[in-house]
Amino acid sequence: MEIVDRLLEGDRRAMARLMSHVENSSAHAKEALALIYPHTGRAHIIGITGPPGAGKSTLVEKLALEYRKLDRKIGIIAVDPSSPFTGGALLGDRIRMSKIALDREIFIRSMGTRGKLGGLARSTNDIIKVLDAFGKDVILVETVGAGQAEVDIAGSAHTTVVVEIPGTGDDIQASKAGILEIGDIFVVNKADRDGADRTKLELETMLELGFYGRKWKPPVLKTIARDGSGMVEVTEMIESHMDYLKSSGNLEVCNRERIEREFLEILREEVTEFIIENAKTQGLYLEILEGIICKERDPYSTAREIRVRVTGQNEPE
Ligand SMILES: Nc1nc2c(ncn2[C@@H]2O[C@H](COP(=O)(O)OP(=O)(O)OP(=O)(O)O)[C@@H](O)[C@H]2O)c(=O)[nH]1
Numbered sequence: 122m123e124i125v126d127r128l129l130e131g132d133r134r135a136m137a138r139l140m141s142h143v144e145n146s147s148a149h150a151k152e153a154l155a156l157i158y159p160h161t162g163r164a165h166i167i168g169i170t171g172p173p174g175a176g177k178s179t180l181v182e183k184l185a186l187e188y189r190k191l192d193r194k195i196g197i198i199a200v201d202p203s204s205p206f207t208g209g210a211l212l213g214d215r216i217r218m219s220k221i222a223l224d225r226e227i228f229i230r231s232m233g234t235r236g237k238l239g240g241l242a243r244s245t246n247d248i249i250k251v252l253d254a255f256g257k258d259v260i261l262v263e264t265v266g267a268g269q270a271e272v273d274i275a276g277s278a279h280t281t282v283v284v285e286i287p288g289t290g291d292d293i294q295a296s297k298a299g300i301l302e303i304g305d306i307f308v309v310n311k312a313d314r315d316g317a318d319r320t321k322l323e324l325e326t327m328l329e330l331g332f333y334g335r336k337w338k339p340p341v342l343k344t345i346a347r348d349g350s351g352m353v354e355v356t357e358m359i360e361s362h363m364d365y366l367k368s369s370g371n372l373e374v375c376n377r378e379r380i381e382r383e384f385l386e387i388l389r390e391e392v393t394e395f396i397i398e399n400a401k402t403q404g405l406y407l408e409i410l411e412g413i414i415c416k417e418r419d420p421y422s423t424a425r426e427i428r429v430r431v432t433g434q435n436e437p438e
């Protein structure tokens with residue numbers, strides 16, 4: 122496929138075009154993703170998550186500059202499942218004005234909510250693959266909030282950085298247990314404001330409890346992303362986390378788990394599509410649906426019945 126050859130040769134326009142195919146789930150996308158698959162698996166994927174306005178985009182921008190000093194090639198993905206207008210668009214705007222827009226080794230992509238066949242997490246994973254195959258060394262993925270989508274996306278990162286701001290101690294404790302679980306590194310950003318030390322201490326205390334006895338205890342760092350303070354430390358900590366993943370054998374374990382999870386999801390989609398399409402073309406579908414609506418049938422046994430009819434098989438041996 123020409124677009125794939127060009128991508129692998131380092132053509133940025135081919136990469137952007139392929140990303141659009143992926144986002145629109147076009148027919149080309151699957152074929153191209155299949156071809157690039159052997160070229161993936163090299164990049165360090167870093168998730169940056171946290172509440173709205175915590176300074177994630179600012180941090181991402183400054184981290185990207187820090188990584189450029191180490192001569193790494195950077196991909197940035199801004200994911201905003203709640204709104205196509207906030208995070209992603211803002212990131213785009215800010216970046217157009219900043220110096221990272223001029224750096225050809227930094228590629229930025231915003232992801233909105235449009236046409237997500239396999240869900241946002243799936244298409245984000247596919248975009249990560251495109252950047253990875255293109256040869257990006259570091260891929261920064263910004264997600265907002267604490268919903269399931271963020272947790273899913275954190276599942277595809279090697280290192281997850283959770284950004285908090287001073288003075289949210291109670292909120293952290295009450296509602297962000299899930300977020301505490303997914304963080305490998307915590308950042309108290311806006312440390313120019315009051316209460317950063319207290320928030321850092323509170324986070325450390327909570328993490329002490331949750332991570333007692335584990336090999337990697339997530340550190341808490343203070344930053345002022347706006348002026349770049351603390352970026353060297355965050356970058357070094359991200360690198361230390363990758364060293365830890367490699368030396369402990371966790372990198373391999375996580376990669377295997379990630380690949381299996383992704384494969385099962387793709388398989389599920391493939392099989393489901395096949396069965397549904399088949400049921401629909403056999404003309405049974407509307408009649409069956411009607412039966413469920415007027416309670417002559419129930420959806421559980423009907424789904425099973427369709428599966429058996431389409432595949433010709435009962436339970437697996
Ligand atoms: N005081 C202070 N403000 C900051 C700092 N870092 C970022 N900001 C400001 O906080 C605001 C939000 O920053 P963003 O980087 O857009 O935050 P975000 O988390 O990406 O926001 P969303 O993507 O909309 O959730 C901007 O006005 C930034 O300039 C900081 O360290 N200190």
Ligand SMILES: [Mg+2]
Binds near residue numbers: 177208209212263
């Ligand atoms: Mg943002």
